[in-house]
Structure formats: structure tokens, C-alpha cells
Amino acid sequence: MDIAILNIGDELLAGKILNTNQFDIARKVTPLGHSVTRALVVGDDESAIVDALESILGRAGSSRKERSSPDVLILTGGLGPTRDDLTRQAVAAWLGVEAGENPEALAWLAEFLRKPVEEIPPGQRLQASVPAGTDPLRNPAGTACGFSFASGSTRVYAFPGVPAELDAMADLHLLPSLLADRVFLQKGLWTWGWSEGDQRQALEGFVLPAGFHFSSLPGDRGVRLSLSGAFPVPELEVREAELEAAWKALTAVIPPDCLVDLQGLDLPAAVFARLLEQGATLSVAESCTGGGLGALLTETPGSSAVFERGFLTYSNRAKVDLLGVPGDVLEVHGAVSEETALAMAKGCLERSGAAYACSITGIAGPDGGTPEKPVGTVWIAVAGAASAMSSGLVEAHARRFRFRGDRHTVRRRSALSALNLVRLFIQGKSI
Amino acid sequence: MDIAILNIGDELLAGKILNTNQFDIARKVTPLGHSVTRALVVGDDESAIVDALESILGRAGSSRKERSSPDVLILTGGLGPTRDDLTRQAVAAWLGVEAGENPEALAWLAEFLRKPVEEIPPGQRLQASVPAGTDPLRNPAGTACGFSFASGSTRVYAFPGVPAELDAMADLHLLPSLLADRVFLQKGLWTWGWSEGDQRQALEGFVLPAGFHFSSLPGDRGVRLSLSGAFPVPELEVREAELEAAWKALTAVIPPDCLVDLQGLDLPAAVFARLLEQGATLSVAESCTGGGLGALLTETPGSSAVFERGFLTYSNRAKVDLLGVPGDVLEVHGAVSEETALAMAKGCLERSGAAYACSITGIAGPDGGTPEKPVGTVWIAVAGAASAMSSGLVEAHARRFRFRGDRHTVRRRSALSALNLVRLFIQGKSI
Numbered sequence: 029m030d031i032a033i034l035n036i037g038d039e040l041l042a043g044k045i046l047n048t049n050q051f052d053i054a055r056k057v058t059p060l061g062h063s064v065t066r067a068l069v070v071g072d073d074e075s076a077i078v079d080a081l082e083s084i085l086g087r088a089g090s091s092r093k094e095r096s097s098p099d100v101l102i103l104t105g106g107l108g109p110t111r112d113d114l115t116r117q118a119v120a121a122w123l124g125v126e127a128g129e130n131p132e133a134l135a136w137l138a139e140f141l142r143k144p145v146e147e148i149p150p151g152q153r154l155q156a157s158v159p160a161g162t163d164p165l166r167n168p169a170g171t172a173c174g175f176s177f178a179s180g181s182t183r184v185y186a187f188p189g190v191p192a193e194l195d196a197m198a199d200l201h202l203l204p205s206l207l208a209d210r211v212f213l214q215k216g217l218w219t220w221g222w223s224e225g226d227q228r229q230a231l232e233g234f235v236l237p238a239g240f241h242f243s244s245l246p247g248d249r250g251v252r253l254s255l256s257g258a259f260p261v262p263e264l265e266v267r268e269a270e271l272e273a274a275w276k277a278l279t280a281v282i283p284p285d286c287l288v289d290l291q292g293l294d295l296p297a298a299v300f301a302r303l304l305e306q307g308a309t310l311s312v313a314e315s316c317t318g319g320g321l322g323a324l325l326t327e328t329p330g331s332s333a334v335f336e337r338g339f340l341t342y343s344n345r346a347k348v349d350l351l352g353v354p355g356d357v358l359e360v361h362g363a364v365s366e367e368t369a370l371a372m373a374k375g376c377l378e379r380s381g382a383a384y385a386c387s388i389t390g391i392a393g394p395d396g397g398t399p400e401k402p403v404g405t406v407w408i409a410v411a412g413a414a415s416a417m418s419s420g421l422v423e424a425h426a427r428r429f430r431f432r433g434d435r436h437t438v439r440r441r442s443a444l445s446a447l448n449l450v451r452l453f454i455q456g457k458s459i
Numbered sequence: 460m461d462i463a464i465l466n467i468g469d470e471l472l473a474g475k476i477l478n479t480n481q482f483d484i485a486r487k488v489t490p491l492g493h494s495v496t497r498a499l500v501v502g503d504d505e506s507a508i509v510d511a512l513e514s515i516l517g518r519a520g521s522s523r524k525e526r527s528s529p530d531v532l533i534l535t536g537g538l539g540p541t542r543d544d545l546t547r548q549a550v551a552a553w554l555g556v557e558a559g560e561n562p563e564a565l566a567w568l569a570e571f572l573r574k575p576v577e578e579i580p581p582g583q584r585l586q587a588s589v590p591a592g593t594d595p596l597r598n599p600a601g602t603a604c605g606f607s608f609a610s611g612s613t614r615v616y617a618f619p620g621v622p623a624e625l626d627a628m629a630d631l632h633l634l635p636s637l638l639a640d641r642v643f644l645q646k647g648l649w650t651w652g653w654s655e656g657d658q659r660q661a662l663e664g665f666v667l668p669a670g671f672h673f674s675s676l677p678g679d680r681g682v683r684l685s686l687s688g689a690f691p692v693p694e695l696e697v698r699e700a701e702l703e704a705a706w707k708a709l710t711a712v713i714p715p716d717c718l719v720d721l722q723g724l725d726l727p728a729a730v731f732a733r734l735l736e737q738g739a740t741l742s743v744a745e746s747c748t749g750g751g752l753g754a755l756l757t758e759t760p761g762s763s764a765v766f767e768r769g770f771l772t773y774s775n776r777a778k779v780d781l782l783g784v785p786g787d788v789l790e791v792h793g794a795v796s797e798e799t800a801l802a803m804a805k806g807c808l809e810r811s812g813a814a815y816a817c818s819i820t821g822i823a824g825p826d827g828g829t830p831e832k833p834v835g836t837v838w839i840a841v842a843g844a845a846s847a848m849s850s851g852l853v854e855a856h857a858r859r860f861r862f863r864g865d866r867h868t869v870r871r872r873s874a875l876s877a878l879n880l881v882r883l884f885i886q887g888k889s890i
Contacts, residue, residue: 041495043485044676047478050500054474064472066507067500069481076497083514245475312750312771318762319745319753322771326749329825329866331773337781338771340743340753346768394760435760 029206031057032084032098033067036077036105036115037189040069049104049194056198059214059241059256060206065098072106077118085179088123097182102202105189107172109151115186116175120159123177129157133164133173140171169196176201207258213267215275216254218294220448222286227251230281237270248440249294253278285452295447296324302454303334303384310450311380312338313351313372315363315389316406320443337380341372351375351387362401364389369407369426377411377422384412386450390429392438404431406442410453425449425459460637462488463515463529464498467508467536467546468620471500480535480625487629490645490672490687491637496529503537508549516610519554528613533633536620538603540582546617547606551590554608560588564595564604571602600627607632638689644698646706647685649725651879653717658682661712668701679871680725684709716883726878727755733885734765734815741881742811743769744782744803746794746820747837751874768811772803782806782818793832795820800838800857808842808853815843817881821860823869835862837873841884856880856890 033053039045050067057064068084070076081088085097106115120127133156138145141152158164158175165174165185170193176185183205187197219227227244236242240257255274259267279287289298303310312321312335322338325331339350344363347353352375353368361367372387390406397403411424429445431438449459464484470476481498488495499515501507512519516528537546551558564587569576572583589595589606596605596616601624607616614636618628650658658675667673671688686705690698710718720729734741743752743766753769756762770781775794778784783806784799792798803818821837828834842855860876862869880890 040481041485041498042489042674043482043487043495044674046482050471051474051477054472056474058473064474065502066511067472069498071496080497243473243475314750314753316757317754318757318766319743319750319769319771322745322750323748323754323870326747326773327867327870329823331749335749336774337777338750338773340750340769340771342757342763342769343767350768392760436758439754439758 029062029099030096031062031064031100031102033064034077034080034084034101034103035067035069035189036072036103037069038071038073038112040105041071048191049189052191052195053102053104053198056203057206059243059254060203060210060212060258061239061241062100062206072112072114074114074118074121077106077114078122081119081122085182085184088179097180099182100202100206101179101182101184102198103184103186104194107155107174107186107188109155109171113172116157116159119162119175119184119186123159123161125160127157127159129153130164130173133158133166136164136166136173137171140167165197165201167193167197168200169193174201210258210260211264212256212258213271214254214256215271216252216256216292217279217290218250218252218288218292218298219282219286220250220288220295220444222251222283224251226283231278234277234281237267237274239267240271240274249444250288285457288448288451295444295451297328299325299447299451299454300328300331300334302451306383306454308383308454309334309336309380310384310386311336311376311382312446313347313376313385313387314338314340315342315347315372315387316392317388317439317443317446318342320439321386321388321446324443324447336382339376339379347372351379364391364401364405364407366407366409366426366428369409370411370424373409373411373424373426374422377424384410384450384454386410386446388442388446390431390438390442392435392442394435402430404433404438405429406431406438406445408442408446408449410446410449410459412453425453427459460493460530461527462493462495462531462533464495465508465511465515465532465534466498466500466620467503467534468500469502469504469543471536472502479622480620483622483626484533484535484629487634488637490674490685491634491641491643491689492670492672493531493637503543503545505545505549505552508537508545509553512550512553516613516615519610528611530613531633531637532610532613532615533629534615534617535625538586538605538617538619540586540602544603547588547590550593550606550615550617554590554592556591558588558590560584561595561604564589564597567595567597567604568602571598596628596632598624598628599631600624605632641689641691642695643687643689644702645685645687646702647683647687647723648710648713648721649681649683649719649723649729650713650717651681651719651726651875653682653714655682657714662709665708665712666705668698668705670698671702671705680875681719684713716888719879719882726875726882728759730756730878730882730885731759731762731765733882737814737885739814739885740765740767740811741815741817742767742807742813743877744778744807744816744818745769745771746773746778746803746818747823748819748870748874748877749773751870752817752819752877755874755878767813770807770810778803782810795822795832795836795838797838797840797857797859800840801842801855804840804842804855804857805853808855815841815881815885817841817877819873819877821869821873823866823873825866833861835864835869836860837862837869837876839873839877839880841877841880841890843884856884858890 116127162175162177172188245252341347353371377385393403406429409426431441547558593606593608603619676683772778784802808816824834840857862872
């Protein structure tokens with residue numbers, strides 16, 4: 029189906045709020061096989077809304093249309109209780125009807141507010157009003173009622189603009205109708221360190237079964253790959269088998285070290301899961317990231333099972349005091365060096381009693397770079413017991429990175445790359 | 460001026476990329492006194508782009524227009540070298556002309572690539588092509604050339620969609636024409652802990668001088684307030700005085716503790732500046748934030764002057780080992796308590812040798828809450844020498860918070876609230 033979006037709100041046009049609603053709707057409908065073909069934003073202005081409706085749908089009731097109308101039009105915003113919320117009136121004006129209170133919507137509002145109808149203030153009560161002849165849509169997450177109607181071959185939905193409310197209403201009212209009687213199938217995973225060029229080459233011979241959608245979404249946690257499709261119930265068994273086969277073929281061409289987790293976990297969650305499986309703990313010793321690695325490790329609920337302590341050793345003195353890095357290592361090789369990174373990881377391992385330790389030391393910039401160690405140079409080391417058999421023996425490896433980008437980017441890439449090295453190390457892979 | 464935006468790109472409609480370009484353009488032009496009145500997104504499709512141009516500008520060359528045209532139309536995207544980059548062709552088709560290589564644009568491209576023209580591959584070279592009769596616009600940050608032309612009373616700019624390139628080109632080509640011969644004046648600051656309701660009430664009597672724009676942008680670092688305006692050079696002295704007076708009036712009604720920094724610094728930068736002024740250092744002891752406070756403190760370049768070390772004491776054992784928190788304090792009061800927070804801060808102060816120490820201990824959720832200590836309960840303490848005169852005496856204060864929201868929100872609010880308490884404490888204010 030061909031889907032259009034009309035976002036309504038002065039705050040979107042004035043740069044007060046980043047418009048995430050277009051993005052969120054697109055992410056919901058695209059995997060189901062539908063396409064957003066155009067998206068508009070207008071302000072809280074009745075004639076601008078009416079103009080936008082005409083440009084998308086033509087004149088209400090007119091059979092002559094200048095452009096092909098979408099199958100679905102989603103309006104967001106302008107349904108709140110304040111006087112700049114004008115979507116109801118504008119749609120009513122475009123339809124040539126009045127907006128009025130809907131008894132069903134009023135009952136939902138009373139239930140949501142846990143108040144008898146008589147105690148709802150008039151401003152709030154306005155939110156139970158919809159254009160005459162349209163169907164009210166319950167809002168499970170807020171007070172603004174939505175509504176829906178057909179215009180020619182287009183089904184129109186009006187949802188609130190508050191992202192959490194839009195999300196809940198789209199799931200409740202929009203997705204079931206887009207799914208029709210089909211079932212949605214999806215499998216996804218994260219890759220790390222697999223370049224777009226390599227991906228394209230590796231997937232050249234990859235044949236997607238009919239009806240499935242492949243997506244590759246780059247983000248700061250790597251690239252999220254997914255296969256998805258929506259199918260009628262009778263086809264389900266066949267489609268699931270097709271998805272399974274395509275998934276096997278896809279995962280087989282990903283270099284194993286680049287595949288973060290077969291179950292679809294991202295880097296922090298995958299490291300957490302591997303440590304949990306081993307019943308092992310991890311400690312960190314951070315310099316340039318200043319806590320960024322610890323913050324990632326503790327974002328997963330229950331992380332206390334695997335993360336017990338960490339050291340933020342920003343200065344050389346802290347590296348000596350807290351981790352026992354020898355002063356001459358710092359003097360001879362410098363704070364940003366293989367030797368210092370290894371000494372930090374080993375000291376962290378020893379002083380924390382954890383099964384594994386990870387250290388980061390680098391130059392995040394913008395200043396502090398030299399010709400030999402330019403800004404973006406980062407050493408990351410991981411240490412652990414060499415094997416369960418040989419207690420006391422420590423194995424440690426370090427790797428040098430050269431990250432591009434600003435201070436924020438260098439620090440973020442450092443923390444995520446460290447997680448990736450930990451992931452490889454604790455699975456016994458070379459780093 | 461009335462400004463319209465047309466973003467072009469399949470990846471925007473498919474939910475692959477969040478459209479930040481609308482937002483970034485709006486944030487540039489709104490403070491200059493201009494308004495974005497509508498924004499559209501269409502895919503990489505020649506007829507969709509032509510349709511969008513017609514809906515905004517009418518038919519090219521036609522004097523009859525269905526709707527009032529904007530003063531400025533900004534196109535973004537579709538100027539790259541791949542076959543789905545169709546903006547040049549679509550604009551040419553709409554104008555009824557051909558697109559062709561522009562010698563000036565080709566010279567810029569060669570200069571940017573540091574290659575002789577003959578060595579530029581044909582695909583790259585395509586980016587020096589513009590619709591006949593339009594003016595090429597130099598791209599200082601990339602290879603895709605932009606272009607500009609007048610259509611009736613509308614000035615149209617076509618810029619690349621890559622945010623950094625769009626940003627550079629808007630600054631170079633768009634802003635000077637929007638400023639005309641005016642000078643842009645602006646003053647801004649951050650507030651923390653000043654509710655929207657209180658702000659509205661306090662600013663009720665506040666009179667904005669004519670031509671100035673007030674904005675209040677909430678974000679996770681507090682609320683950014685600003686006054687801005689663009690004025691002709693001869694008025695400058697008068698306008699600067701007006702801005703100064705309005706600024707004084709504005710800052711006078713902000714509760715002093717809620718005003719982060721008069722120079723406009725945000726919380727991390729303000730804490731850094733205050734510590735630097737005092738020549739003092741700060742250490743941190745983090746439990747539920749797991750490094751989030753340290754990461755904020757070290758995001759400012761040069762932070763090693765004030766931040767030397769920190770302790771991530773996620774477990775009780777780490778709190779005892781690394782900070783000397785007495786075991787019976789943990790046993791009697793629990794890890795999330797005033798007593799533990801104070802013991803953490805004092806232990807951190809003593810063991811780090813820093814001038815100030817800050818501790819955070821709380822329940823980030825989603826599990827771990829109890830009726831007495833629900834999820835979102837966080838204790839934050841700050842400690843420092845009682846006065847320069849009485850060395851050895853430590854002053855320490857703790858405060859209890861109850862944050863709403865998910866794990867991420869609780870952790871983020873905890874780290875930022877800790878920075879705010881540090882800010883108040885080191886200025887000798889009660890927390």
C-alpha cells in the first residue's frame with residue numbers, strides 16, 4: 029500500500045522538536061511491505077492543514093483528483109486540548125461537517141482520567157470531540173482521542189503527535205489493518221566491522237525469497253540487518269521455512285567475527301549474555317572514555333551479575349595508584365601505548381579479581397595529538413586467565429585503533445570497539 | 460520570509476535515516492526572524508520531485524499559482540553520483556531545460572578532490588552538472604555541487620542531503636542572503652530544574668523588545684533559553700543595548716540556583732569552568748550510573764585539568780574495597796541510602812585526594828524496587844573540604860531523588876542531577 033504522512037505542529041517547523049514521527053511510522057510500515065511515498069509537515073494553521081489535505085486527497089467528495097491519492101493517510105498532531113490544536117476543526121472544515129463530542133470517546137476519556145464525566149474540565153473534554161461521521165479511535169496512552177474515516181479509496185487516520193501516544197495508537201489501530209489477516213515474520217542481527225562495500229559484495233548472489241524485505245540500517249552500534257515479511261496464515265509454515273533458509277544463507281556469508289550475536293543482541297547485550305553463560309565477571313579501566321565503557325556495560329538490566337567494578341584512571345598518577353601501571357612504562361612508552369594498555373588491563377584484572385578486564389587509553393582530541401600518535405589513536409587491551417587449568421597465568425592482548433571524527437565520535441567508537449574486543453576474547457578468538 | 464523545505468531521498472521515507480535536515484534548517488532560519496511554513500519529503504523519483512515542485516511553486520514559468528508560493532524553497536538530497544540521485548534531472552525537467560556540466564563547478568570539484576579534471580571518474584564528474592540557466596553553488600565539505608535559481612518571486616536552493624555538507628552550504632550560501640545586510644544578535648543560557656509552569660509564570664510580565672525572538676527548548680540537559688534577532692548595521696548599537704536590558708530582565712527572574720551559567724555553558728561545561736577557576740579537582744564514585752557521570756565530566760576537551768580519577772563501584776564489595784564504605788552501613792541502611800551515598804563520597808574524597816567528590820547510588824530499574832525504595836530512587840552526595848582554613852574537616856551533603864522513566868532515563872537524569880549538585884556545592888550553595 030501507498031502511505032502518506034501529514035505531521036501537524038508549529039514546533040516541528042520552528043525547529044523546537046525533531047520530527048521522529050515520520051521515521052517511527054516508516055519503520056513500522058516498511059517491513060510489512062508497504063511504502064511511505066510522501067510526507068508533509070505543516071503548522072498549527074487551519075487553512076494550511078486544509079490545503080495539505082487537498083493537495084494529498086483532492087477536494088473532499090470530489091471524484092476528480094489531480095494526483096493519485098495514497099491508500100492510507102496518517103495525520104499526526106493537533107489533537108490536544110490547547111487552542112493551537114486545530115486538526116479536528118481543519119478536517120471537519122475540509123469534510124464540510126462540524127466537529128462534535130463523541131459519547132464513546134468521552135467514556136474512554138473518563139476511564140483514562142479515572143474521573144466521572146462531569147468532573148472533566150471543558151478543555152480536557154474537548155479531546156473527546158471528532159469530526160461528524162468519522163470513527164473515534166481510543167488512545168490507550170493519553171487523553172487525546174484519534175479518529176478515522178474513508179475519503180474515496182484512501183483510509184485516513186488522525187493520531188496524536190506525542191511519540192508514545194502515536195506509537196501505542198499505530199500499534200492498536202493502524203498495524204492490524206495493514207497486516208490484514210497476515211502474520212509478520214522477522215529475523216534480525218547486528219554486524220560490527222563489516223564494511224558496506226564488503227557487505228554488498230558478499231550479498232551479491234543472495235536471493236531473497238519473494239515477499240520478503242531485506243534491510244541494512246547503519247547506526248553507532250554497528251549495522252542492523254533484517255529479513256521480514258507479512259504473510260497469510262495458510263502460507264505460514266512454508267514462509268517460515270523460507271525465512272529460515274534465507275537466514276542461514278545470510279548468516280553464512282557474514283564473517284564470523286563480524287556477526288555480533290545470532291539471537292540478534294547488540295554489542296552490550298551480547299557481551300552481557302556471553303559473560304552470564306560463563307558465569308564470569310568483567311572489570312574495566314578507562315582513560316579517554318572516562319566511564320563510557322562502564323556506562324554501556326551497565327545499561328542492560330541485571331548487569332551487576334557480570335560487572336562489579338571499574339577504574340576511571342584519567343591521569344597517569346591514577347593509572348599508577350589504582351592499577352599498578354609501572355611508572356617507567358608510562359615514562360618510556362607514554363600513556364597511549366600498547367605497553368600501558370596491557371599494564372592497565374593486567375592491573376585491573378589482578379586488583380578487581382574479575383575473570384576478564386578491559387582497558388582503553390587514547391587521544392580523543394581535539395588537542396593532544398602528535399605526528400606519531402595523532403588524535404584518534406586509541407589502544408584497547410583485554411586480559412583474562414590464560415585457561416581454566418593454569419590459574420595465575422594471564423593472557424592479554426592489545427590492539428591499536430585510529431578513529432576519525434570529533435571527540436564524541438572517538439570516545440563512542442572506542443567504548444564500542446572495546447566491547448567488541450571483549451566479545452571476541454571471551455569466546456577465545458584472536459583480537 | 461516564508462521558507463519551504465523539500466527533502467528528497469528514499470532512505471528518509473523508508474525509515475532508514477532520521478530526517479534531521481528539516482530540523483537543522485529550521486534552527487538556522489527561525490532565530491533570524493524567518494518562518495518555515497511547510498516541509499515535504501519525497502523519494503528518489505523524478506515524477507514525485509516534479510509533482511512536489513509544482514505543488515509548492517506551481518508550473519514553471521506560469522504566472523497563475525494555486526497557492527501562495529514561499530519566498531525561499533530549499534531542496535536537500537539527490538545530488539550525489541549514484542543513479543538514484545535525480546534532483547538535477549527533475550529540476551531540469553520541471554524547468555523545461557537540460558542539465559549540463561558547469562565549468563566552474565568542475566573546477567571546484569577538481570580542487571576538492573585534488574586531482575586534474577581529466578582524472579575525475581565520470582560518475583564523480585556528474586556532480587559538477589546543474590540544470591541550464593541555474594547558478595552553481597560551491598560545496599566546501601563534499602563533492603556534490605549545489606545550485607540556485609529564481610522562480611517567480613521564489614529563490615530556490617538545491618543542497619546535498621549529507622548533514623555536514625548541507626550545514627556548510629547553508630552557512631555559505633543561504634544565511635548571508637537571509638541576513639541580507641543585517642547582523643545577527645543572540646544570547647542564550649541553560650536552566651536546570653525550572654519547570655515550564657514556573658517559567659511561564661515568571662515570564663508573564665516580560666516584554667520582548669520589537670524584532671527579537673525568544674525561544675525555550677527543553678532537552679535532557681535542561682531547558683535552553685535564548686533571545687535573538689537580526690538587525691541592520693546602523694541600528695546595531697541601539698539593538699545591542701536593548702538585548703542587554705532584556706537579558707538582564709530575563710536572568711533576574713530565573714531562580715539563581717536554576718541558572719546553570721551566565722555565559723551560556725551547559726552543565727558539564729559549567730562544572731568544568733567552575734572547577735578550573737578554583738584550580739580544584741573532582742572525583743566520582745558511581746554505582747547505578749556505571750560511568751555515565753565520568754563520561755559527562757570528560758566530554759569537555761582539557762577535562763584532565765579537573766578530573767583525575769573515578770571509581771565504578773557497582774557491587775557492595777567494590778564500595779567497601781575501593782571507597783571504604785563500612786560494611787555495617789551497607790547492611791543496616793542498604794546500598795541505596797543517604798548513609799551509603801555519604802560514605803561513598805567521603806571515601807572517594809579521601810582516597811582520591813581530589814578537592815571534591817560526588818557519589819551516586821540508586822535503583823535504575825526495571826527491577827530491584829521495593830515499596831520503600833521504588834525504582835527511580837537515587838541518592839546523590841557531594842563532599843569537599845569544609846573550608847580552606849580548616850584542613851581535614853570534610854563537609855558532605857546528600858539528596859534523595861525519585862526519577863520517573865525507564866532505566867536509560869533514570870541513569871541519565873541521575874548523572875546530570877549529580878553535575879548540578881556539584882555545581883551548587885562548589886559555589887558554596889546548599890543542595
